[in-house]
Amino acid sequence: MLSVLSAVLLVWYIAAIALNAPQVRERLPLEAGLRDLVAGTWSMERPVLPAPHQIVAELRKSILGHPVASQRSLVYHAGVTLSAALAGLALALLLGMTLAIGIVHVRTLDRSLMPWVIASQTVPVLAIAPMVVVVLGNLGITGLFPKAAIAGYLSFFPITVGMVKGLRSPDPLQLDLMRTYSAAGWQVFAKLRWPASLPFLFPGLRVAVALALVGAIVAELPTGAQAGLGARLLGGSYYGQTVQIWATLIVASTLSLAALFVVGLVERGVTVLRGGRM
Amino acid sequence: MTARAVWGAAWPVAFAALGMIAAALARAGLADAAGSARVLAASAIGVLAVIAALAGFARRDGPVMRLATPALFGALILWLWEMVVVGLQVPRVLLPAPSAIAAAFSTHLPTLGADFRQTFVRAVIPGYLLGCGAGFAVALAIDRSPFLRRGLLPLGNLVSVMPIVGIAPIMVMWFGFDWQSKAAVVVVMTFFPMLVNAVAGLAEAGVMERDLMRSYAAGYWQTLMKLRLPVALPFVFNALKLNSTLALIGAVVAEFFGTPILGMGFRISTEAARMDLDLVWATITVAALAGSLSFGAIALIERTVTFWHPSFRR
Numbered sequence: 001m002l003s004v005l006s007a008v009l010l011v012w013y014i015a016a017i018a019l020n021a022p023q024v025r026e027r028l029p030l031e032a033g034l035r036d037l038v039a040g041t042w043s044m045e046r047p048v049l050p051a052p053h054q055i056v057a058e059l060r061k062s063i064l065g066h067p068v069a070s071q072r073s074l075v076y077h078a079g080v081t082l083s084a085a086l087a088g089l090a091l092a093l094l095l096g097m098t099l100a101i102g103i104v105h106v107r108t109l110d111r112s113l114m115p116w117v118i119a120s121q122t123v124p125v126l127a128i129a130p131m132v133v134v135v136l137g138n139l140g141i142t143g144l145f146p147k148a149a150i151a152g153y154l155s156f157f158p159i160t161v162g163m164v165k166g167l168r169s170p171d172p173l174q175l176d177l178m179r180t181y182s183a184a185g186w187q188v189f190a191k192l193r194w195p196a197s198l199p200f201l202f203p204g205l206r207v208a209v210a211l212a213l214v215g216a217i218v219a220e221l222p223t224g225a226q227a228g229l230g231a232r233l234l235g236g237s238y239y240g241q242t243v244q245i246w247a248t249l250i251v252a253s254t255l256s257l258a259a260l261f262v263v264g265l266v267e268r269g270v271t272v273l274r275g276g277r278m
Numbered sequence: 279m280t281a282r283a284v285w286g287a288a289w290p291v292a293f294a295a296l297g298m299i300a301a302a303l304a305r306a307g308l309a310d311a312a313g314s315a316r317v318l319a320a321s322a323i324g325v326l327a328v329i330a331a332l333a334g335f336a337r338r339d340g341p342v343m344r345l346a347t348p349a350l351f352g353a354l355i356l357w358l359w360e361m362v363v364v365g366l367q368v369p370r371v372l373l374p375a376p377s378a379i380a381a382a383f384s385t386h387l388p389t390l391g392a393d394f395r396q397t398f399v400r401a402v403i404p405g406y407l408l409g410c411g412a413g414f415a416v417a418l419a420i421d422r423s424p425f426l427r428r429g430l431l432p433l434g435n436l437v438s439v440m441p442i443v444g445i446a447p448i449m450v451m452w453f454g455f456d457w458q459s460k461a462a463v464v465v466v467m468t469f470f471p472m473l474v475n476a477v478a479g480l481a482e483a484g485v486m487e488r489d490l491m492r493s494y495a496a497g498y499w500q501t502l503m504k505l506r507l508p509v510a511l512p513f514v515f516n517a518l519k520l521n522s523t524l525a526l527i528g529a530v531v532a533e534f535f536g537t538p539i540l541g542m543g544f545r546i547s548t549e550a551a552r553m554d555l556d557l558v559w560a561t562i563t564v565a566a567l568a569g570s571l572s573f574g575a576i577a578l579i580e581r582t583v584t585f586w587h588p589s590f591r592r
Contacts, residue, residue: 004428004432007429008433048451048452107336108333108336110336111332111336111343111344111347112332112335112336112347112348112350113348114348116348116351116355119570123523123565123566123570128546128562131550131555131562134550134551135371135372135373135550135555138371138372138553139372210441213441214441214443217441217443217444218443218534221534233446233447234447234534237447237450237451237535240451242448242451245444245447246448249441249444252440252444253441256441257436257440
């Protein structure tokens, strides 16, 4: 793993030289040597590809250099995006589970709704994002909700599919056993189907977390670049601040990995609580 | 066929027909302001009849029913949308009626066609082919060399959970405003799912089958062509289907970061800002159709190529 990391860094530095060289050469005096050229490519203000240490410096400046609540702090923007993504995830859990329970228990819903749930994912959902934000903004609904709605729409699908599969996973023997106990429909659900579905919920949840974050970031693009990681990306792209874009990307990826880690922890906790072993 | 079976097939169809007539009457009644009670009654009859038909359809099997049930359900949703928007006079900037969207679709057909060409034909298709092709080729290379497997695979797994759409502004900066930058975003977005899935697929062939190939004295290429690629195909198709939606999303989002005055993402963002929501929804319809049709086409190819897979067996 370490050797891979160093190889990636090496390739990155070389690529930075190659991509930035044309611009640096224009500005350097003719007698400048190779050493100046390389140093120039690694310290440009608006490089085509910033070198890793520039990104680290930018991260350090924007995370540690400003108070957390300030507009310039990346922590503030990451918090804005994360709260929208989490709210969206909560919506997605609610919608996904409701749909799954309906689909498993009502045959008409299964046949008529399930194909549309699948079709909803072949639509480029993110394309609708700016419109949702603009329309809700005109209604006076701004801030968290529009972003959460988009993140939720994007992430409900893996939850629904996982839950449907999980709620259907008890085999006929177990269902028959419940029937011999003369269990009511809701008892079968609470004591058999629901616990059986949890192992299927978590893989879906992992995909959903990553998607919710993407949804929240994209939803921030059309809000006129006020706050959030998406706004930072857009601002960086308007003003050619490549280092800022890359730093934002790194933060977004870290958030996504951290969220996945938390889901893993919750899964572990739930499995242990239910008497399973990891 | 017994009389009972005929009756069982006939009543949902009758209900569906009744529901559609009632629904059409209710929609027509909206035009003259007089009979709101009549409209409500016709609507109630229509909805109830269609739900009864749906329940009847859902209980029966066969390919026709499997298509008819969701189609009828979709029609019901569209009709409800139309009735609510027209009946309650929902402002157009909030949600246009399906009939208004259809009208915008036909009047703006040339614009929509040009946008479609710019986004789908120029950016999505080349990017999709390049990204999937490169992902598959790298997967083959990873499969041959353990060194690459240890190095590239964790990287691929890592990148595939990252919010990759974020590279869109970088690509726009590198490759300019035109379709090249969009295609580049699509390439990066489709590359990693294909890589991860194809590697998993190539590892799928069992030890027994591989031993059998070896006992036939089959070389690497023969084993690849006759055993491992066919076994990997379901995985590859999974990635192809996933990528068909990702590609469209990538191209559209990349257009938010800068584009010539063409393209579906450009159209959606500018017309939404100008409050011309009919055209926005028409563009979304185009995108939805393109997404669904390409997904369906790939699913169809999958069905014919991997007909032996358990999930298609009857």
